[in-house]
Amino acid sequence: MSFLYPEYLWYSLFLLPYLAVLPLYYRKQLDVLHLLCRSNLNAKMRASYRKYFTLLATFFALFILFLVLALAKPLWGYNRKAEPRAKGLQIVFVLDISRSMLARDVVPSRLSRAIGLLGELHEIFEGDELGLVVFKGRAQTLVPLSHDRLVFPSLFPQLDTEILQTPGSNLAAALEEGITQFDNRSNTSQVIILLSDGESLSGDPSYIRQRLDNWDGTLMTIGVGTKEGAELLDQDDNIITNYHGLPVRSQLQEDVLLDLSHRTFGKYYPIQELSLGRKLQNELAPLTRGNHILKYNLRDRYQIFITLALFCFLIVATLKRFGFMGFYQFSKSEGLSVLRHGNPNSWDKPNGRNRF
Structure with missing residues (x-):
């Protein structure tokens, strides 16, 4: 419930x-x-x-x-309804580029590992419409939904924490920006794949939960980092300290990512999972078959x-x-x-x- x-x-x-x-x-x-x-x-x-x-x-x-x-x-239970779906998917990748993504609790760093996974997913879903949103304290669309396969590879080397200057981490703004990319007139299945450590320092969490509950799409979340966490580093590999001179440590907020994905009946995966790209492909395969699928919604009780x-x-x-x-x-x-x-x-x- x-x-x-x-x-x-x-x-x-x-x-x-x-x-x-x-x-x-x-x-x-x-x-x-x-x-x-x-x-x-x-x-x-x-x-x-x-x-x-x-x-x-x-x-x-x-x-x-x-x-x-x-x-x-x-909210609990299921309300089943059959909906016709067109073939293919609309997938928006939402990438966290906040400073915490520089942590090295995964090798070589959270951001590098997430960008590597993006490259793999770009090849796996090459027949679908793809888009890219990045976020820190605010969110920005770098690639609107399209079938263009040339723009993504050229962007990957440029993705870093300095693309946006607004500090912080705002998951609510990122997901809202991702949802607005979809064309609601299309019957194609809508999917957001979020790559983040789950830290959210700003935004309205209750609003985005309600937004996801009412959104007719699927959110898949990828947890980038570990529960043990790591000390944060700046661009020059120096340890970031707080006002008291103590190292700032960042940890994976797995519960946040689980809650967000479950609201759309999506799934959560840690980025360390083996064959993650293929698992995502298999999980989303039923949405690409072009016939009727079952949509499940939580019922208001x-x-x-x-x-x-x-x-x-x-x-x-x-x-x-x-x-x-x-x-x-x-x-x-x-x-x-x-x-x-x-x-x-x-x-x-x-x-x-x-x-x-």
Whole structure:
């Protein structure tokens, strides 16, 4: 299960102070119960009130929790539909050229290894439309989608971290730039192949997640680097340090790349994987056959949590309407006569309803 707006899940933290004060409120209400029933409060009555209070508190907490989950818009399951596809693919390569790509936790460096893979993929998908986007703190299209096979090889030697001057790393801008390259009037399958270490220092991650959820294409991510990471180097091979004089270390953010690819039912691969180019070709082969393919979309399930929240609210409202006396009378029919002890109004509010 995933969420369209996962940032709303933080609202569930409001339940923590509620749960913290519950024991105090329970003891206060129990003291009031002692005063009302005087010496007639027995062990069965105390146990019944504990059940009543627990049910009331639990279903109210669930009511709030389900509302928060509905607000975050949970997504799971599959919605199948058949779509005609033209032969061939439209593939946009999105290459990370931020400074972290100079790290040497893969040989000879992350950027060099990614450029080498680009050359291999360029040959494998030679019959498809190809485009190239590079990004740092902003993204720029170097090659629009086309069948031109001459421009790519001439660009590879020029790809370095100095093509763009905007510092940082903005995955959201890169993927947005890649998506805008496609012609939505075409029935050709749309594919983005992202080569990056997953570090994103700017941009709106929630926006790009939503954008990918609504995009009718496939994102394949290639993780360039290792989880252990490496110290960053500048163009002169000097170690980059922070304000405290300590070396800056960069690590592969595999979870970020996995999350992005899974939103489009694509796949993630580490760049160290053997025969990676052929594996990508085999994975994308079903999209090139020209007949009907199945498209899978995550289904919005917030209605389930809205229904559960309403159910919990009805239980809370019912418990409050009948009060503790109604609950106890329902669970133990002889309890009412024991409690009243000859005074039929001792448990009534001025309007005739139970106090608990």
